[in-house]
Amino acid sequence: MRAVVVGAGFAGSLVAKVLGDNGFRVLVLEAGAEPNEDAVSRFRTALVKSPLKPYRRTAAAPSSDYLINTGPYAYSSPYLRMNGGTGTAWTGITPRMRPDDFHAADVGRGRNWPWGYDVLEPYYRAAEWEIGIAADADEQRQHLPVADGYRYPMHALPRTYLDHAVASVVDGALVDGHELLVVGTPQARNGIPVPGYRLDGQRCAGFASCVPICPENAKYTPHRTQKQWSATVELRTRCVVNRVHADESGRVTKVSYQRYEDDTSGRHTRHSEEADVVVLAAHAIENAKLLLMSRLANSSDQVGRNLMDHPALLTWALMPQAVGPFRGPGSTTGIEAFRGGPDRARRAPFRIEIGNWGWGWAAGSPDSDTAEFVAAGLRGQALREAVGDRVSRQFALQFEIEQEADPENRVTLAADLDPLGNPRPSIHYGLSDYVKDGLLAAKRASDGIFELLGADDHTSYKPDEERYFEHDGEPLRYWGAGHSGGTHVMGTSPRDSVVDQWQRCWDHPNLYAVGCGSMPSLGTSNPSLTMAALALRTAEHLVSRAR
Amino acid sequence: MDAFVELSAELTGFSAEELTSTGLVEQYRALADGASEAEIIQLWYTGVWRGVIPTERAYAEGLAWKAIGVSPPGSAAPGFGSWEQRPRRSAR
Ligand SMILES: Cc1cc2nc3c(=O)[nH]c(=O)nc-3n(C[C@H](O)[C@H](O)[C@H](O)COP(=O)(O)OP(=O)(O)OC[C@H]3O[C@@H](n4cnc5c(N)ncnc54)[C@H](O)[C@@H]3O)c2cc1C
Ligand code: SF4
Numbered sequence: 001m002r003a004v005v006v007g008a009g010f011a012g013s014l015v016a017k018v019l020g021d022n023g024f025r026v027l028v029l030e031a032g033a034e035p036n037e038d039a040v041s042r043f044r045t046a047l048v049k050s051p052l053k054p055y056r057r058t059a060a061a062p063s064s065d066y067l068i069n070t071g072p073y074a075y076s077s078p079y080l081r082m083n084g085g086t087g088t089a090w091t092g093i094t095p096r097m098r099p100d101d102f103h104a105a106d107v108g109r110g111r112n113w114p115w116g117y118d119v120l121e122p123y124y125r126a127a128e129w130e131i132g133i134a135a136d137a138d139e140q141r142q143h144l145p146v147a148d149g150y151r152y153p154m155h156a157l158p159r160t161y162l163d164h165a166v167a168s169v170v171d172g173a174l175v176d177g178h179e180l181l182v183v184g185t186p187q188a189r190n191g192i193p194v195p196g197y198r199l200d201g202q203r204c205a206g207f208a209s210c211v212p213i214c215p216e217n218a219k220y221t222p223h224r225t226q227k228q229w230s231a232t233v234e235l236r237t238r239c240v241v242n243r244v245h246a247d248e249s250g251r252v253t254k255v256s257y258q259r260y261e262d263d264t265s266g267r268h269t270r271h272s273e274e275a276d277v278v279v280l281a282a283h284a285i286e287n288a289k290l291l292l293m294s295r296l297a298n299s300s301d302q303v304g305r306n307l308m309d310h311p312a313l314l315t316w317a318l319m320p321q322a323v324g325p326f327r328g329p330g331s332t333t334g335i336e337a338f339r340g341g342p343d344r345a346r347r348a349p350f351r352i353e354i355g356n357w358g359w360g361w362a363a364g365s366p367d368s369d370t371a372e373f374v375a376a377g378l379r380g381q382a383l384r385e386a387v388g389d390r391v392s393r394q395f396a397l398q399f400e401i402e403q404e405a406d407p408e409n410r411v412t413l414a415a416d417l418d419p420l421g422n423p424r425p426s427i428h429y430g431l432s433d434y435v436k437d438g439l440l441a442a443k444r445a446s447d448g449i450f451e452l453l454g455a456d457d458h459t460s461y462k463p464d465e466e467r468y469f470e471h472d473g474e475p476l477r478y479w480g481a482g483h484s485g486g487t488h489v490m491g492t493s494p495r496d497s498v499v500d501q502w503q504r505c506w507d508h509p510n511l512y513a514v515g516c517g518s519m520p521s522l523g524t525s526n527p528s529l530t531m532a533a534l535a536l537r538t539a540e541h542l543v544s545r546a547r
Numbered sequence: 548m549d550a551f552v553e554l555s556a557e558l559t560g561f562s563a564e565e566l567t568s569t570g571l572v573e574q575y576r577a578l579a580d581g582a583s584e585a586e587i588i589q590l591w592y593t594g595v596w597r598g599v600i601p602t603e604r605a606y607a608e609g610l611a612w613k614a615i616g617v618s619p620p621g622s623a624a625p626g627f628g629s630w631e632q633r634p635r636r637s638a639r
Pocket of ligand 2: 189208210211213215218329
C-alpha cells in the first residue's frame with residue numbers, strides 16, 4: 001500500500017509511524033522547512049516571546065499570521081507550518097476529555113461524537129504511552145474514569161510551590177456551589193519513568209520556556225516520533241500540497257504539490273504523487289483549506305464549518321507570600337470542578353489551569369512591572385525591592401472555556417492569494433452567549449478563588465485592548481488557546497458531517513482527514529491527546545483494512 | 548569606580564560587583580552613551596535597548612530576574628523538581 005500523508009506535524013507523524021511499522025510505503029509531504037538550529041537563541045533575543053517567534057518561517061508556507069479575519073471576533077490562535085508543526089511550539093498539557101464531553105448535544109449544545117469515552121479509552125492509553133505522559137492514575141481517577149491497573153508511563157511531575165500554596169487553602173472549599181480540589185495535570189514532559197517505559201530525551205529540568213522551546217528536549221514534539229519512523233517512511237519537506245484529485249467514482253488518485261527551495265520567495269516547481277490512500281494531517285484550518293481548494297468531501301456543506309477553539313480567560317493576582325513563579329513548567333495542576341454537571345446546559349463549562357509563570361502571558365511581566373515602577377519614579381534599592389516583591393508573588397489562573405460547534409464559525413477561501421498563488425484562509429469567528437456566559441462564570445469563579453486565597457487581584461480588561469468586549473455590562477477579554485478544531489467534523493451521517501468515525505471522508509473511500517478538525521466537541525480539555533488517540537485509532541483501522 | 552558603573556548601581560539598586568559580574572558593563576557603557584535614566588534601567592533590568600535585545604547574555608543577565616531570584620525562562624536549568632521548593636528570595 002502506498003500512502004501519502006499531508007503534513008509532518010503532530011497527527012501526521014503519529015499516523016506515518018504506525019503505517020510505516022505495518023508495511024505501508026509512506027510518503028510524508030510537509031509544507032514547512034526543517035526546524036532552525038538557533039531557535040533557543042532566537043527565543044532569548046525576541047522582544048515578545050510569542051509562540052511562533054523562534055521558529056523558521058518561509059514565504060511559501062505562511063503560518064497562521066496569514067489568516068484573514070472577517071467575523072465579529074478575532075480568531076487569534078496560532079499554528080506553525082514548519083516540519084513538526086504546531087506540535088513543536090505547544091505547551092504539552094495533556095488531559096483526557098471527560099465522558100460527558102462526548103455528548104455535548106445531549107444538553108442542547110453543539111454536537112455529539114459517534115460514540116462515547118469508552119470507545120476511545122484504550123486509545124487514550126496507547127497515545128499516552130506513545131507520546132510519553134507523566135501523570136498519576138489514582139489522582140486522575142478523582143475526576144475521570146481511568147482503566148483499573150493502568151499506569152501512565154511516567155509518574156506525575158512534582159507540583160510547583162505555588163500549587164501547594166493554592167491547594168492548602170482551596171481544597172475542600174466551595175465556590176459558586178462547586179467543591180474545589182487541586183488536581184495534577186497530565187504532562188507530555190519527561191519525569192520519572194515507570195518500569196517498562198524508556199525515556200526519550202532528558203528529564204524536565206525547569207527551563208520554564210516550554211512554550212515555545214524546550215532547550216532540554218524534555219517536552220514531547222513530533223520530531224521524537226519522526227526519529228522512530230521505519231525506513232519505509234519518506235519525508236519531503238518544503239512541499240506544499242495544493243490539491244487532492246479524485247476520479248469520477250470519488251476515489252482519490254493523487255495529490256499535487258508545490259516544491260520550493262528559497263525561504264523568502266514564492267518561487268516553486270510543480271509535482272504530483274499517486275497514492276492508494278491519502279491522509280490529510282495539515283492542521284484543522286489547513287485541512288479545511290485543502291479540501292475546499294480541491295472541491296472534495298463537501299457534500300454536507302460542513303467543510304470549514306464548526307471552527308472551535310478554547311477562548312481563554314486570564315486572571316492575575318498577587319499571593320500574600322512569595323511563591324517563586326517562572327520556575328519549572330507553566331502549569332502542573334488545575335481545578336477540574338467546573339468542567340461538567342448540570343451548569344453545562346446553561347453556560348459553557350471550563351477548566352482552570354493554575355499558572356506558574358507569573359503575569360508573563362497576561363501582562364508581560366517582569367518587563368511591565370519594571371516599566372511601571374520606573375515611571376512611578378522608583379530608583380535603586382527601592383526599585384529592586386518593588387520588582388522583587390511584586391513579581392515573586394505573582395500567579396495567574398487560565399480558564400479554558402468550551403466553545404460549542406457552530407456552523408457559522410468557519411474557514412473559507414479568501415480572494416487574496418499567498419506567495420505560491422494559493423488562497424489565504426478567511427476566518428469568520430464569533431462567541432455565542434453560551435461561551436460569553438461561560439467566560440463570565442469563569443471570572444466569578446476567579447473572584448471567589450482569589451478571595452479564598454487572600455490574593456490581591458490585579459486583573460483588568462480595558463476597552464482599547466485586543467479582544468475586549470462587554471457582556472451583561474461586565475468587561476471581559478479572551479485569548480486564543482491554539483486549540484483549533486471542528487473544521488472537518490466527524491459524525492454518523494454523510495448528510496451533516498465530513499468524516500465518519502474512522503476520520504474517513506464520507507465522499508471518498510480512500511481519503512482521510514485527521515486532527516482536531518475531526519472533533520465534534522472539544523470539551524474543556526487541551527485537545528491534542530484526544531487527537532492523538534483518534535489518530536492511532538485511524539491508523540489501526542487503515543492497517544486492518546489493508547490486510 | 549567608573550562613572551557609568553556608579554550611575555548604574557545608583558539607578559538599579561545592584562552593587563558594582565553585581566553589575567560587573569554580568570559581563571555586560573562594556574557593552575552597555577557603549578550603548579547607553581547619552582541615554583535617559585529610564586533607558587539605562589530598562590537595559591539593565593530587561594536587556595532591552597530601544598526595542599531590541601542586543602545579545603542572549605543581555606536577556607539572561609536581566610536584573611529584574613535577579614531581583615526575583617530566578618533565571619529568565621529558557622536560560623538556565625535549575626533541575627528536576629526544583630520548582631517545588633520554597634523560593635529563595637533575591638540575595639541583597
Ligand atoms: C501556543 C500553543 C500551545 C498549545 N498547547 C497545547 C497543549 O498544551 N495541549 C494540547 O493538547 N494542545 C496544545 N496546543 C494545540 C496543538 O499544538 C495542536 O492541537 C496540534 O499541534 C495539532 O496537530 P496537527 O497535526 O493537526 O497540526 P500541526 O501540529 O500544526 O501539524 C500540521 C503540519 O502540516 C503541515 N502542513 C500544513 N499545510 C500543509 C500543506 N498544504 N501541505 C503539506 N503540509 C502542510 C504543517 O507545516 C505542519 O507541519 C497548543 C497550540 C499552540 C499554538
Ligand atoms: S520546564 Fe523547561 S525543561 Fe521542562 S519541559 Fe519546560 S522548557 Fe523543557
